[in-house]
């Protein structure tokens with residue numbers, strides 16, 4: 001089955017031992033494309049390197065809310081420089097994460113998020129949004145930038161929140177969570193979101209779908225996400241594969 005992984009972290013240290021081997025296998029196994037997303041400045045640098053080295057890799061550059069303290073003028077300038085590579089197709093992952101208490105204070109996160117949304121608007125690039133337990137504040141900031149679109153990755157909100165994101169022109173990103181036995185909320189969201197606004201992603205090394213739940217994730221496993229979405233929507237998996245590939249190509253401007 002043909003797959004485009006719209007959100008991966010192959011720069012993660014869990015791939016240090018066998019990264020080149022894994023990437024070679026992905027290509028061999030019908031993975032048409034991978035958008036590797038930076039989480040830190042270093043992750044962004046590594047994402048660009050991976051994308052420049054591997055023809056089917058693309059990069060998103062940005063700083064995750066966990067590292068919001070590092071979003072300063074100097075580092076914004078560095079991200080702007082990185083974005084000059086023609087393999088950089090998005091700003092991300094950026095957003096808000098109120099789940100972990102040890103994350104930077106909300107105010108620091110919001111300001112870092114807004115600064116990077118401004119960068120995306122200036123560079124005319126889509127955004128990869130990370131939102132955990134911060135749906136309302138995320139939405140308020142997305143609304144400040146009506147010219148910008150992107151994807152709310154690893155979507156964890158309600159149907160109502162999904163509708164609001166769709167209204168703003170955003171795509172909704174589905175991970176292995178949709179295959180989990182106790183998944184109800186995200187299954188309901190998958191019923192509601194039109195196929196032409198869905199993206200599929202690993203968020204690897206995390207979020208592996210059933211039957212690999214808890215293991216190191218990789219792009220081939222998206223097959224199980226596609227099959228689950230096809231089952232929910234009562235359509236053919238090939239149709240889900242075809243449409244999600246076309247969606248991500250449109251979003252990040254791949255011919």
Ligand SMILES: [Zn+2]
Nearest residue numbers: 007037093203
């Ligand atoms: Zn991620």
